[in-house]
Amino acid sequence: MNPLKFQRLYLLAVLSSLTSFCLVSCGEKELTFSEDIAPIVYKNCTPCHQPNGGAPFNLITYTDVAKRAKTIAFVTRTRYMPPWPADPHYTHFINERLLSEAEIAMIQTWASTGKKAGDTVNLKPTLSYKRQSVLGTPDLIIDVPPVNIANDNADQFYLIKIPYQIKEAQYVKAVEYVAGQPSIVHHANGHLLLFDNATNPFDGQRIIKTGDTNFVERFNQLKLLNSNGSVPTRVHSAFNYLPGSFGVKYPNGIGGFILSPNGTFVANDIHYGPSKKTLIDSSKLYVYFANKKPERPTFEIMLGTNGVAPIVPPLQIAPNAISKHITELTIYNDISVLTINPHMHLIGQQFKAYALKPNGDTVRLIHIPQWQFRWQYFYTFTKPVRIPKGSIIRVEAVFDNTLKNPNNPFNPPQLIGERNDHGGASMRTTDEMLQFIITYMPYEKGDENIDLTQP
Ligand code: HEC
Structure with a gap:
C-alpha cells in the first residue's frame, strides 16, 4: 500500500476510535x-x-x-x-x-454528569422487561401449600409436599416454580414422586420446617412412600428455582417426563431468606405438557456430596484453614451436557469444573472465581457440550474457613464439613457441601449444533 494512503487510513482509524470512545466517556454527546x-x-x-x-x-x-x-x-x-x-x-x-x-x-x-433524563415522554412503557413466567401460559397450575413466614428475620427451610391429581398421565416438557414472594424465596429444588395407585398423595402433612429433625422421619410425616412402604419412582430436579434464574425449557423433543395421574411434587429444602414482616408465600407450579414422548430424555449425574463421586480429601475443613477439594468421575459413554449446577455453602470460595478427554484436551465447563452463596444458578450452555467417553469430569473447589471470609458463619471459626448425623447430609447452611449436578443426554451426531437459546 502506498505509505501516504496507509498513514491516512491509520489516522482515520485512530480518529474514529477516539470519537467512539468520546461518545461514552468524554461527554461530547450528552x-x-x-x-x-x-x-x-x-x-x-x-x-x-x-x-x-x-x-x-x-x-x-x-x-x-x-x-x-x-x-x-x-x-x-x-x-x-x-x-x-x-x-x-x-x-x-x-x-x-x-x-x-x-x-x-x-x-x-x-x-x-448531571443524570440527564432525556426525552422520557418517548420512553415507551415497554413491557419487555417484565418478569412474567418465561415459559408462557401453562397447561396446568398446581398450588404449592401456602407457607407462613415468621417475622423473626432468620433463614427458614421447609420441605413441602405438593400433591396433585390429574385425569390421565401426561408428558411434561417443563415445570416452572413461580414464587409468590420472590423477595424472600432463595431457592427451591423439587422432585416428582410417582406413587403406586393405592397411595393417596393428599394424605399426610404438607409442610415441615427442616432443621434438626431427622430426614427420614420428615419423609414419613409427609407420607412420601408407596402403600407397601417402598420408595416411589422419583424424577430428580423436576423444577428448580433460584433468584434471577428463569425456568429451563429445552428445544422441542429434549427432556421432560411423564406425570402420572397420582403423584406429588416435593419441594426439597425450600429456603426462605430473613423477613422482618410476617408473610404468606403462595407459590405455584406452572406445568407445560408435551404432546408426545420426549425423543431425547435427559439424565442427571451428581458428583460430590450425596453423589456418585467421592470428595478428596473428605469435606471437613479445619478452623482457620483454606482447603482445596476435588471430586472426579470417569464417564463411559459420549454425553451432551446441557445444564450444570455448582453448589457449595457459605465458606465456598472458588469452583472450577472441566472434563479431561482421553487425548489430554480439556473441555471447559465452568469457573467461578469468587463464589457467591446468594447466586447459585443452573447454567445452561448455548449449545450442548460434548464430552467423549473415557473422559474424566473433574471439579476443583476451594473453601475458606478463616475469618477473612466475611460469610464465615462462626466466630471463632469451627470445624465445618459434611454431616450425616441427621439422617440426611448437610442440610443446614452452616454445614458445607460440594456438589456438581450435570444434566445431559446421551450424545448423538449433530448435538453440538443444537441452539439451546431457542426453546
Ligand atoms: C438476578 C436478579 C438481579 C439483577 C439482574 C440485578 N439485581 Fe440488583 N439486586 C438484586 C438483589 C436480590 C439485591 C439485594 C441485595 C443482595 O441480595 O445482594 C440487589 C441489590 C442491588 C443494589 C443495592 C446494593 C446494596 O448493597 O446497597 C443495587 C444498587 C442494585 N442491586 C443495582 C442493580 C443494577 C444497576 C442492576 C443491573 C445492572 C441490577 N441490580 C441487576 C437482584 C438483582
Whole structure:
C-alpha cells in the first residue's frame, strides 16, 4: 500500500476510535437516561428490580434510577450487579447477564454528569422487561401449600409436599416454580414422586420446617412412600428455582417426563431468606405438557456430596484453614451436557469444573472465581457440550474457613464439613457441601449444533 494512503487510513482509524470512545466517556454527546441508560437497565436490571422480581427496590422509571445513580455506578463498576458469578472468559451460557466495559463506562459518566433524563415522554412503557413466567401460559397450575413466614428475620427451610391429581398421565416438557414472594424465596429444588395407585398423595402433612429433625422421619410425616412402604419412582430436579434464574425449557423433543395421574411434587429444602414482616408465600407450579414422548430424555449425574463421586480429601475443613477439594468421575459413554449446577455453602470460595478427554484436551465447563452463596444458578450452555467417553469430569473447589471470609458463619471459626448425623447430609447452611449436578443426554451426531437459546 502506498505509505501516504496507509498513514491516512491509520489516522482515520485512530480518529474514529477516539470519537467512539468520546461518545461514552468524554461527554461530547450528552448521555441521557431515555436513550442510553434505560436500555441497559431494562435488559440487565429490571427483570429482578421490579415488583415481585426478587430485588429490594424497583429500577424502572427515570426517578428510580436517578435517585440511586451513585450506588448504581458503584455496583456496576465492581460487577456486584447484575449478579453473574461465572467467569465469562472461561465459558458462556444462555441468559448471561453481564455488562460490557462500554456499558459500565456509560453508567459512570451519566451518573457523574448531571443524570440527564432525556426525552422520557418517548420512553415507551415497554413491557419487555417484565418478569412474567418465561415459559408462557401453562397447561396446568398446581398450588404449592401456602407457607407462613415468621417475622423473626432468620433463614427458614421447609420441605413441602405438593400433591396433585390429574385425569390421565401426561408428558411434561417443563415445570416452572413461580414464587409468590420472590423477595424472600432463595431457592427451591423439587422432585416428582410417582406413587403406586393405592397411595393417596393428599394424605399426610404438607409442610415441615427442616432443621434438626431427622430426614427420614420428615419423609414419613409427609407420607412420601408407596402403600407397601417402598420408595416411589422419583424424577430428580423436576423444577428448580433460584433468584434471577428463569425456568429451563429445552428445544422441542429434549427432556421432560411423564406425570402420572397420582403423584406429588416435593419441594426439597425450600429456603426462605430473613423477613422482618410476617408473610404468606403462595407459590405455584406452572406445568407445560408435551404432546408426545420426549425423543431425547435427559439424565442427571451428581458428583460430590450425596453423589456418585467421592470428595478428596473428605469435606471437613479445619478452623482457620483454606482447603482445596476435588471430586472426579470417569464417564463411559459420549454425553451432551446441557445444564450444570455448582453448589457449595457459605465458606465456598472458588469452583472450577472441566472434563479431561482421553487425548489430554480439556473441555471447559465452568469457573467461578469468587463464589457467591446468594447466586447459585443452573447454567445452561448455548449449545450442548460434548464430552467423549473415557473422559474424566473433574471439579476443583476451594473453601475458606478463616475469618477473612466475611460469610464465615462462626466466630471463632469451627470445624465445618459434611454431616450425616441427621439422617440426611448437610442440610443446614452452616454445614458445607460440594456438589456438581450435570444434566445431559446421551450424545448423538449433530448435538453440538443444537441452539439451546431457542426453546
Ligand atoms: C438476578 C436478579 C438481579 C439483577 C439482574 C440485578 N439485581 Fe440488583 N439486586 C438484586 C438483589 C436480590 C439485591 C439485594 C441485595 C443482595 O441480595 O445482594 C440487589 C441489590 C442491588 C443494589 C443495592 C446494593 C446494596 O448493597 O446497597 C443495587 C444498587 C442494585 N442491586 C443495582 C442493580 C443494577 C444497576 C442492576 C443491573 C445492572 C441490577 N441490580 C441487576 C437482584 C438483582
